[in-house]
Amino acid sequence: xxxxxxxxxxxxxxxxxxxxxxxxxxxxxxxxxxxxxxxxxxxxxxxxxxxxxxxxxxxxxxxxxxxxxxxxxxxxxxxxxxxxxxxxxxxxxxxxxxxxxxxxxxxxxxxxxxxxxxxxxxxxxxxxxxxxxxxxxxxxxxxxxxxxxxxxxxxxxxxxxxxxxxxxxxxxxxxxxxxxxxxxxxxxxxxxxxxxxxxxxxxxxxxxxxxxxxxxxxxxxxxxxxxxxxxxxxxxxxxxxxxxxxxxxxxxxxxxxxxxxxxxxxxxxxxxxxxxxxxxxxxxxxxxxxxxxxxxxxxxxxxxxxxxxxxxxxxxxxxxxxxxxxxxxxxxxxxxxxxxxxxxxxxxxxxxxxxxxxxxxxxxxxxxxxxxxxxxxxxxxxxxxxx
Amino acid sequence: xxxxxxxxxxxxxxxxxxxxxxxxxxxxxxxxxxxxxxxxxxxxxxxxxxxxxxxxxxxxxxxxxxxxxxxxxxxxxxxxxxxxxxxxxxxxxxxxxxxxxxxxxxxxxxxxxxxxxxxxxxxxxxxxxxxxxxxxxxxxxxxxxxxxxxxxxxxxxxxxxxxxxxxxxxxxxxxxxxxxxxxxxxxxxxxxxxxxxxxxxxxxxxxxxxxxxxxxxxxxxxxxxxxxxxxxxxxxxxxxxxxxxxxxxxxxxxxxxxxxxxx
Numbered sequence: 001x002x003x004x005x006x007x008x009x010x011x012x013x014x015x016x017x018x019x020x021x022x023x024x025x026x027x028x029x030x031x032x033x034x035x036x037x038x039x040x041x042x043x044x045x046x047x048x049x050x051x052x053x054x055x056x057x058x059x060x061x062x063x064x065x066x067x068x069x070x071x072x073x074x075x076x077x078x079x080x081x082x083x084x085x086x087x088x089x090x091x092x093x094x095x096x097x098x099x100x101x102x103x104x105x106x107x108x109x110x111x112x113x114x115x116x117x118x119x120x121x122x123x124x125x126x127x128x129x130x131x132x133x134x135x136x137x138x139x140x141x142x143x144x145x146x147x148x149x150x151x152x153x154x155x156x157x158x159x160x161x162x163x164x165x166x167x168x169x170x171x172x173x174x175x176x177x178x179x180x181x182x183x184x185x186x187x188x189x190x191x192x193x194x195x196x197x198x199x200x201x202x203x204x205x206x207x208x209x210x211x212x213x214x215x216x217x218x219x220x221x222x223x224x225x226x227x228x229x230x231x232x233x234x235x236x237x238x239x240x241x242x243x244x245x246x247x248x249x250x251x252x253x254x255x256x257x258x259x260x261x262x263x264x265x266x267x268x269x270x271x272x273x274x275x276x277x278x279x280x281x282x283x284x285x286x287x288x289x290x291x292x293x294x295x296x297x298x299x300x301x302x303x304x305x306x307x308x309x310x311x312x313x314x315x316x317x318x319x320x321x322x323x324x325x326x327x328x329x330x331x332x333x334x335x336x337x338x339x340x341x342x343x344x345x346x347x348x349x350x351x352x353x354x355x356x357x358x359x360x361x362x363x364x365x366x367x368x369x370x371x372x373x374x375x376x377x378x379x380x381x382x383x384x385x386x387x
Numbered sequence: 388x389x390x391x392x393x394x395x396x397x398x399x400x401x402x403x404x405x406x407x408x409x410x411x412x413x414x415x416x417x418x419x420x421x422x423x424x425x426x427x428x429x430x431x432x433x434x435x436x437x438x439x440x441x442x443x444x445x446x447x448x449x450x451x452x453x454x455x456x457x458x459x460x461x462x463x464x465x466x467x468x469x470x471x472x473x474x475x476x477x478x479x480x481x482x483x484x485x486x487x488x489x490x491x492x493x494x495x496x497x498x499x500x501x502x503x504x505x506x507x508x509x510x511x512x513x514x515x516x517x518x519x520x521x522x523x524x525x526x527x528x529x530x531x532x533x534x535x536x537x538x539x540x541x542x543x544x545x546x547x548x549x550x551x552x553x554x555x556x557x558x559x560x561x562x563x564x565x566x567x568x569x570x571x572x573x574x575x576x577x578x579x580x581x582x583x584x585x586x587x588x589x590x591x592x593x594x595x596x597x598x599x600x601x602x603x604x605x606x607x608x609x610x611x612x613x614x615x616x617x618x619x620x621x622x623x624x625x626x627x628x629x630x631x632x633x634x635x636x637x638x639x640x641x642x643x644x645x646x647x648x649x650x
Contacts, residue, residue, distance in 0.1 A: 038564065039563070039564050039569070039591060040564070040569055040570060041564035041569045043562065043564065064567075064568055064612070064616065065568060065571075065616075066565075066568050066569045067569070082564075083559070083564055083565065083568075083569075084562060088562065093559075093560045094560060266605075266607075266608065267605075267608045268605065268608070269553070269577040269578065269604075269605045269608055269609055270553075270602075270603045270605065271552075271553040271555040271556075271576070271577035271578075271601075272552060272553060272555055272556050272559075273555050273559065273565065273577070276555070276556065276559035276560075277559065287548045288545065289536070289539070289548060290539055290540075290543045290545065291420070291539060292417065292420040292421060292423075292424050292535065292538065292539045292542065293420060293423070293424060294542065294543045302560075303556075303559075303560060305552070305556065307552070308550070308551075308552040308556070308602070309551070309552075309602050309603065310550065310551070310552070321603075323603060323605065355568065356565055356568050357568075358555075358565065358567045358568060358574070358576075358577050358609070358612065359577075359608055359609065359611075359612045360612075360616075
């Protein structure tokens with residue numbers, strides 16, 4: 001991708017022509033994954049038609065609560081984020097790594113030879129694009145590269161969407177990950193509802209430009225560009241939560257023995273929901289299985305959570321048996337240890353862990369409470385807790 | 388090459404509905420593979436043919452509710468190398484453990500014309516209260532795939548992949564939306580052990596807790612949320628905790644906390 005003047009590459013795509021974008025992506029061999037409503041929740045799944053999007057719906061979120069509501073217009077992207085995140089498609093929760101068959105003198109691998117799927121991810125929000133880039137750091141920029149992730153990621157076409165509103169559990173503005181979509185997309189849309197229903201389109205890559213070239217479009221006017229900017233600014237002003245990031249790492253490290261963790265542990269269910277909905281939580285475990293006959297063995301990779309006792313199980317047992325140890329591990333790794341590992345904060349401010357915690361535990365509130373009772377001194381011993 | 392003797396499998400029943408034994412018969416596709424790998428030595432639900440012990444693997448269904456049961460389970464333990472308790476009755480006392488919260492003599496007096504003939508224990512108790520259990524497979528009923536997994540793991544000397552974390556893990560794995568967060572439905576999933584693939588939440592119902600408490604169940608925090616945020620009455624909370632795994636320690640204690648609470 002080459003640098004470009006933003007205004008040089010802003011175009012307008014009419015709402016009535018959006019189906020042509022879906023069709024162009026499908027013609028190029030992509031499976032289009034986009035928001036849709038299932039069981040009263042906006043999730044991500046395969047779609048063919050624009051009409052399958054949650055047209056006219058929005059979401060009302062709070063700690064431990066999510067409800068859909070009518071918007072009163074026909075907006076296609078008039079909501080924030082639901083329980084799914086794109087990691088489901090780029091790093092599936094359950095994946096077979098290999099299968100082998102016993103032979104007379106050993107074993108042989110059975111290669112299913114299927115190529116990685118080609119996804120066009122439509123409706124990727126700013127925080128979610130930042131989350132995908134966190135996953136890139138983990139899976140493709142470390143000492144070991146995850147081939148499957150790299151293949152899926154490399155094939156993925158990203159149609160980002162600028163948020164026109166923020167939810168009550170959103171705090172991307174605190175982390176600088178949104179609501180305006182940053183670099184890394186192929187195309188980025190801003191939905192304009194005033195006047196003609198249309199999208200201001202930014203082009204972020206050559207292949208994005210190639211796709212747009214196949215669609216009816218025109219250059220955006222100054223007025224349309226200002227309107228798009230105002231919409232995102234409005235979302236930025238609506239953030240329901242904030243997270244103070246100044247000195248965050250030091251705050252968490254020096255308060256590792258703070259009694260406040262006990263208060264959180266009283267409420268924490270250790271169910272793992274926060275890690276499962278988090279778009280950056282990446283931990284997995286490996287399971288080996290055999291069939292009944294012992295002729296076939298398989299190795300599976302399965303999403304794991306630092307809230308399970310098996311996660312920290314070593315020869316002498318689980319080393320994080322208390323809820324306190326597990327919640328502290330999760331939060332401290334996400335906001336502090338991650339900085340040591342990857343150079344940034346592991347949280348993108350999407351608010352999923354707040355909304356989808358069954359008992360509404362709020363990461364931003366817990367950090368604020370800890371900050372209010374900061375012990376102000378570093379711990380006597382260095383903290384050696386790994387991801 | 389000498390033919391290796393197939394391990395002998397026995398299936399035993401105590402106070403139960405037979406549903407877990409049926410899970411073995413329900414294996415269908417896998418059943419032939421199972422019988423190809425083990426010799427079914429004792430399984431009255433399936434065959435009257437009975438082979439003498441000892442047995443390599445005993446699957447024990449049901450809870451201990453009579454003095455006779457308590458004696459018989461010791462004999463089975465002595466005759467078994469590897470004993471697996473299967474289902475909520477065998478691992479927590481089952482639905483019949485509701486008697487543990489009341490006076491069983493009152494029940495027998497109310498039900499039987501001649502209660503003096505009934506020789507029963509005050510409590511319905513899980514197998515592990517009486518003998519050493521090598522592995523507990525949860526569920527009401529058990530999941531047939533988990534049963535095949537336990538048998539496969541035993542046959543090939545590996546650890547069975549039976550997680551002890553919450554139902555939420557399986558719910559999110561299958562991509563089902565949380566019924567508590569998205570619909571305000573009371574769900575035991577966060578405090579219940581996985582194993583059912585989150586069957587009920589995937590169909591919009593709250594988890595009933597068939598697999599019993601997960602590894603570190605915070606029932607107090609969950610039920611406080613039900614009461615304060617979902618407006619659930621104490622009696623309803625107690626009923627939710629007192630089903631198939633009412634006798635499990637975590638569910639029993641929490642249900643007792645709501646014992647004297649008034650609606």
